[in-house]
Amino acid sequence: MRHFVIASVLAISVTAIPLVLANETAMESDGSHHFVKDSVITTKVKAKLAAKHLSTLTSIKVDTDENGVVWLSGRAPTQDAIDLASMIAKSTEGVTAVHNDVAIEQ
DSSP states (O other): OOOOOOOHHHHHHHHHHHHHHHHHHHHHHHHTHHHHHHHHHHHHHHHHHHTTTOOOTTTEEEEEHHHHHHHEEEEESHHHHHHHHHHHHHTTOOOOEEEEEEEEEO
């Protein structure tokens, strides 16, 4: 019984290795590594906005494209809050540019 279990594990391992390697190669060639980078930048910007403890900044939507460009959208009560959100995004590591489409609440 013990030999059967060891042989089964070995057989599964040998057949699974090509599948894992093929998946890693496909991920590298299709550009999906950019998504991880972009989500990290987005998360960093959102965390910095939340750290300011201003409820007005938490309603701002943050997106990042594959080039590290951050897109801010949503609404804020004042121009100062909009400018602060833009400044926070620009100071985040990995951000190459910021497009601020946040509007003043009416």
